[in-house]
Amino acid sequence: xxxxxxxxxxxxxxxxxxxxxxxxxxxxxxxxxxxxxxxxxxxxxxxxxxxxxxxxxxxxxxxxxxxxxxxxxxxxxxxxxxxxxxxxxxxxxxxxxxxxxxxxxxxxxxxxxxxxxxxxxxxxxxxxxxxxxxxxxxxxxxxxxxxxxxxxxxxxxxxxxxxxxxxxxxxxxxxxxxxxxxxxxxxxxxxxxxxxxxxxxxxxxxxxxxxxxxxxxxxxxxxxxxxxxxxxxxxxxxxxxxxxxxxxxxxxxxxxxxxxxxxxxxxxxxxxxxxxxxxxxxxxxxxxxxxxxxxxxxxxxxxxxxxxxxxxxxxxxxxxxxxxxxx
Amino acid sequence: xxxxxxxxxxxxxxxxxxxxxxxxxxxxxxxxxxxxxxxxxxxxxxxxxxxxxxxxxxxxxxxxxxxxxxxxxxxxxxxxxxxxxxxxxxxxxxxxxxxxxxxxxxxxxxxxxxxxxxxxxxxxxxxxxxxxxxxxxxxxxxxxxxxxxxxxxxxxxxxxxxxxxxxxxxxxxxxxxxxxxxxxxxxxxxxxxxxxxxxxxxxxxxxxxxxxxxxxxxxxxxxxxxxxxxxxxxxxxxxxxxxxxxxxxxxxxxxxxxxxxxxxxxxxxxxxxxxxxxxxxxxxxxxxxxxxxxxxxxxxxxxxxxxxxxxxxxxxxxxxxxxxxxxxx
Numbered sequence: 001x002x003x004x005x006x007x008x009x010x011x012x013x014x015x016x017x018x019x020x021x022x023x024x025x026x027x028x029x030x031x032x033x034x035x036x037x038x039x040x041x042x043x044x045x046x047x048x049x050x051x052x053x054x055x056x057x058x059x060x061x062x063x064x065x066x067x068x069x070x071x072x073x074x075x076x077x078x079x080x081x082x083x084x085x086x087x088x089x090x091x092x093x094x095x096x097x098x099x100x101x102x103x104x105x106x107x108x109x110x111x112x113x114x115x116x117x118x119x120x121x122x123x124x125x126x127x128x129x130x131x132x133x134x135x136x137x138x139x140x141x142x143x144x145x146x147x148x149x150x151x152x153x154x155x156x157x158x159x160x161x162x163x164x165x166x167x168x169x170x171x172x173x174x175x176x177x178x179x180x181x182x183x184x185x186x187x188x189x190x191x192x193x194x195x196x197x198x199x200x201x202x203x204x205x206x207x208x209x210x211x212x213x214x215x216x217x218x219x220x221x222x223x224x225x226x227x228x229x230x231x232x233x234x235x236x237x238x239x240x241x242x243x244x245x246x247x248x249x250x251x252x253x254x255x256x257x258x259x260x261x262x263x264x265x266x267x268x269x270x271x272x273x274x275x276x277x278x279x280x281x282x283x284x285x286x287x288x289x290x291x292x293x294x295x296x297x298x299x300x301x302x303x304x305x306x307x308x309x310x311x312x313x314x315x316x317x318x319x320x321x322x323x324x325x326x327x
Numbered sequence: 328x329x330x331x332x333x334x335x336x337x338x339x340x341x342x343x344x345x346x347x348x349x350x351x352x353x354x355x356x357x358x359x360x361x362x363x364x365x366x367x368x369x370x371x372x373x374x375x376x377x378x379x380x381x382x383x384x385x386x387x388x389x390x391x392x393x394x395x396x397x398x399x400x401x402x403x404x405x406x407x408x409x410x411x412x413x414x415x416x417x418x419x420x421x422x423x424x425x426x427x428x429x430x431x432x433x434x435x436x437x438x439x440x441x442x443x444x445x446x447x448x449x450x451x452x453x454x455x456x457x458x459x460x461x462x463x464x465x466x467x468x469x470x471x472x473x474x475x476x477x478x479x480x481x482x483x484x485x486x487x488x489x490x491x492x493x494x495x496x497x498x499x500x501x502x503x504x505x506x507x508x509x510x511x512x513x514x515x516x517x518x519x520x521x522x523x524x525x526x527x528x529x530x531x532x533x534x535x536x537x538x539x540x541x542x543x544x545x546x547x548x549x550x551x552x553x554x555x556x557x558x559x560x561x562x563x564x565x566x567x568x569x570x571x572x573x574x575x576x577x578x579x580x581x582x583x584x585x586x587x588x589x590x591x592x593x594x595x596x597x598x599x600x601x602x603x604x605x606x607x608x609x610x611x612x613x614x615x616x617x618x619x620x621x622x623x624x625x626x627x628x629x630x631x632x633x634x635x636x637x638x639x640x641x642x643x644x645x646x647x648x649x650x651x652x653x654x655x656x
Binding site: 051052158160161188189190191192193194196197200215216217218219221222241242245255256257259260261262263264265269271273274276277278 | 489
């Protein structure tokens, strides 16, 4: 048997209670993430896609152990992150890093670049000043900055450079897993491609794995080996990137991916326009949660029975839809 | 597509900063006809939003002002109009849709009241009650489900996509000749964005309004717009019909921009990256503002501002400004 996967998520569920009614005595339950399972192998990239409110962010927060799951578990390299000992947790905190969307909010304006980038090492390892400087220089060079820029404050940098600083501080402890939450969407178009290439180069150089949350589908296609599509807290389809784009199987995936507008003017793009908005997760529709907007409803079964995630031709590619299940 | 509804000629807008007068829109000219959609593409700081604010004459005060040029709405020049005159143009002749529907609606009034306000500009003195049916009609037109009940809703009771539809209803309430849409779908989910773009197309088919669509998303331009102008550092670097510019981009920046967007059609191993950063605002600029990032840049590019060349790809209306047009292959 080989190594355990870098990340394994099993039946992960998070419910939130929100007060409701007079004086907030009643309670509603929001199923933000509902029974989600997947695994990520070393050196691979998984993209999480879905509309706002589908549970991507809640899921990511549980992967980082910033939120405790209601049930289910998250394993990193075979260890359940919610039952870790203190020393294991310390290792987890350096081994799993994150880069967030907004480089204006994610860097402390009062710290110099050196202190921001070095922080993970200062907290967790006892390194000499010389060694620390060497590691910071190394990280800055890896992300395309100059070592002497370590003495500046974040406000002296542009958005793209700030995102590079955030990446340097994420990679300095040589983590095996990096969570990227909309890592380029706050950046200008011409800067995005620089940063996306950087993520790819880093992955090739150090072999880290990524979980990337992105609403831009072009970004997803470029970055990801596999794509997981979420809808109202549930995983509706997961599979290899090319299969997902070329032959999406779940009607929601079909609509979502067709909403990406390609850069061509020759033949008109046939997009599937969905009706209505995403329903409220407080009161999700019966049966398949997607049925009120679905363009391929096959009958009453969609309204009454919730489809289970099942394997398609390969165990790699799974989806939850009644379509084709009768065969 | 009819005659020009909105014509911008040699527009120059400056911001008076402590460091001097900084041009943010520099010698910009374009026109858009009835039933036509013009895309204005550029990154932050390229001057695309400042162009829109100049047309509506809502530039940041007191530092922003139009220094020269003309903005012709049909035959009337908006530049130099008094505040009272321009107030009659806003909302009535030109409607506007901004990026963030959460901030463009007033949280303490129902959406019905906010649409009525727009209707009253055109029908002064009409009692509010009699306008209510028109409000419901407008909300139906922008595909707000259950419109008769939704007129009494407050903005916080609606989703982002629904709110942006209400903003659209306000923009079309005065039956404007031009709608300026400044990144109207950037805050929306992709599936909702698609619905909204389709809605804009339907409104245009029905009313023949001209649309100025400001965006950084080339995918939207390819699928929605008829013509486009590409802005960089306050200037137009290339303009033409969408099909001419996408098939034969002539300015190195346009070419680079088209190459740097990750495709949804196929997987690539590496993206084309434009090195460096967009230029900062500054009072004294020399030469082509793209020169520091341009792979074809020569001495002359750093020294002199390139002139516009017409007739690219065999079309009179395909322009670009670059010193290397003849030289690069």
